[in-house]
Amino acid sequence: MSYIELCAPCGFGLEAILSREIKDLGFEVSKVEDGRVYFLSDESGIAKANLWLRTGERVLVKIGEFYATSFEELFQQTKGLPWHEWIPKAGSFPAAKAASVKSKLFSTSDIQSIVKKAVVESLKMKYNVNWFSETGATYPIHIFVFKDQVTLYLDSTGMALHKRGYREIGSAAPIRETLAATMISLTPWKEGRLLVDPFCGSGTIPIEAALKGLNIAPGLKRDFIAEKWSRIPQKIWDRERQEAEDKIITSQDIHIQGYDIDEKVIKVARSNAKKAGVEEYIHFQQRDVRDFSSKDKYGFIVTNPPYGERLDDIKTVEKLYADMGKVFSSLDNWSYYIITAHEEFERFFGKKADKKRKLYNGMMKTDFYQYFGPKPPKNDVIKL
Numbered sequence: 001m002s003y004i005e006l007c008a009p010c011g012f013g014l015e016a017i018l019s020r021e022i023k024d025l026g027f028e029v030s031k032v033e034d035g036r037v038y039f040l041s042d043e044s045g046i047a048k049a050n051l052w053l054r055t056g057e058r059v060l061v062k063i064g065e066f067y068a069t070s071f072e073e074l075f076q077q078t079k080g081l082p083w084h085e086w087i088p089k090a091g092s093f094p095a096a097k098a099a100s101v102k103s104k105l106f107s108t109s110d111i112q113s114i115v116k117k118a119v120v121e122s123l124k125m126k127y128n129v130n131w132f133s134e135t136g137a138t139y140p141i142h143i144f145v146f147k148d149q150v151t152l153y154l155d156s157t158g159m160a161l162h163k164r165g166y167r168e169i170g171s172a173a174p175i176r177e178t179l180a181a182t183m184i185s186l187t188p189w190k191e192g193r194l195l196v197d198p199f200c201g202s203g204t205i206p207i208e209a210a211l212k213g214l215n216i217a218p219g220l221k222r223d224f225i226a227e228k229w230s231r232i233p234q235k236i237w238d239r240e241r242q243e244a245e246d247k248i249i250t251s252q253d254i255h256i257q258g259y260d261i262d263e264k265v266i267k268v269a270r271s272n273a274k275k276a277g278v279e280e281y282i283h284f285q286q287r288d289v290r291d292f293s294s295k296d297k298y299g300f301i302v303t304n305p306p307y308g309e310r311l312d313d314i315k316t317v318e319k320l321y322a323d324m325g326k327v328f329s330s331l332d333n334w335s336y337y338i339i340t341a342h343e344e345f346e347r348f349f350g351k352k353a354d355k356k357r358k359l360y361n362g363m364m365k366t367d368f369y370q371y372f373g374p375k376p377p378k379n380d381v382i383k384l
């Protein structure tokens with residue numbers, strides 16, 4: 001069987017988590033680079049990866065790679081690649097995205113136009129025509145140049161994977177769905193344990209936890225650009241979607257709570273959870289973190305409090321961290337996981353984290369502070 005090499009880009013620092021996810025889906029990881037994980041697949045893997053990846057940003061089909069330091073080399077090598085194996089005569093193939101790092105060819109707009117011209121020439125030869133109507137399905141070309149090594153891909157995803165389709169109305173500062181999923185993956189939380197987000201905003205962390213706990217493929221509610229590609233028969237998409245539907249767990253043992261001081265965002269969170277199909281598993285309520293308490297002896301807090309990006313907010317946020325520290329310290333056996341860009345979080349919170357990990361929220365560097373509580377006994381019952 002001929003294999004296809006796929007590439008999933010991800011936030012910096014998330015490569016190991018994404019690799020684990022890809023392996024758990026049954027794929028073989030072929031290479032891991034900064035912000036990119038490569039894996040081997042066939043056509044059905046394109047559907048599977050798009051539907052299931054929680055922490056990757058998109059699924060790219062690698063068409064080829066070569067070394068180029070001049071536009072002539074870029075043109076000739078691009079022209080020589082088997083574009084016709086994917087792009088049909090009526091296909092539309094914009095040079096949609098280019099990035100160049102530490103390379104002689106650095107003008108991304110020039111790189112895009114040379115690649116476009118080369119693909120036109122390559123397809124002209126194959127289809128024996130002089131021009132293309134480009135009225136059919138779209139095959140966006142992505143170009144990545146790193147230290148003069150050019151890699152060319154077709155994007156099978158379209159709108160990035162963090163857009164799951166449930167978050168149409170956002171709150172002021174929502175966290176990316178992929179980052180929320182990563183945070184959940186970095187905790188041992190699972191079905192049967194209590195998870196609370198006291199700063200839930202539009203509900204991203206509770207919703208991503210529910211999707212994971214119920215084994216719901218995060219892409220089930222959206223479509224992908226490659227669903228229109230002639231090389232991937234519709235029956236493959238139908239089968240992969242059906243398999244994903246069949247894998248959903250209807251557990252009674254999912255306990256997730258989301259709180260926020262702002263009543264308006266709580267409404268948004270409820271509406272998002274409904275769109276994601278998980279509203280019955282999450283209890284959302286308006287509440288100030290300072291009033292948080294729980295009858296439960298064990299639980300997980302996974303949260304994204306305000307960062308205080310504007311100068312006048314910083315003092316308020318620092319006071320809030322101090323108050324949070326007092327409230328959480330009364331939750332003796334709980335574990336808490338907090339992401340923030342405030343570099344002195346631990347000082348204000350009043351406790352040093354057991355573990356700290358760098359994570360990127362888009363381009364913003366943040367830290368994920370992890371405080372581990374003891375493991376609950378097997379017979380522990382959630383009281384709520």
Ligand SMILES: C[S@@+](CC[C@H](N)C(=O)[O-])C[C@H]1O[C@@H](n2cnc3c(N)ncnc32)[C@H](O)[C@@H]1O
Binds near residue numbers: 204265290305320
């Ligand atoms: C960074 S946002 C969280 C965004 C959220 N993760 C999402 O994806 O939409 C921080 C949230 O903390 C809330 N907040 C601020 N002060 C609070 C307090 N004292 N108690 C509870 N929530 C508070 C804000 O209303 C805001 O929604």
